Amino acid sequence: MRIYGLDFTSAPSSGLSSAKNRKRLILAVCTLENGILEVEKLAELNGAYPGDFSGFEKWLCTEGEWFAGLDFPFGQPAVPAHAGTELRRSGRC
Secondary structure (H helix, E strand, O other), rough: OOEEEEEEOOOOOOOOOOOOOOOOEEEEEEEEOOOOOOOEEEEEEOOOOOOOHHHHHHHHHHOOOEEEEEEEEOOOOOOOHHHHHHHHHHHOO
């Protein structure tokens, strides 16, 4: 089974930023087989400009069965938590 882990920041930096303190959306791409969780890779979901969630939205449209653990910051609005459902309803996935 495909398992994802996402360290979610409320105000991601641009994917083009080279600042040391930039805020990244880091996705751990893993598989779970026979009780063993293997991290295959880490992917960055930052968009083209600060606050751009397009990489996150694209990931939410990932096909197939998967499970994700998301680390949301305190005070995160509920919108991102339901974004996948809204993207599918709108036909954007």
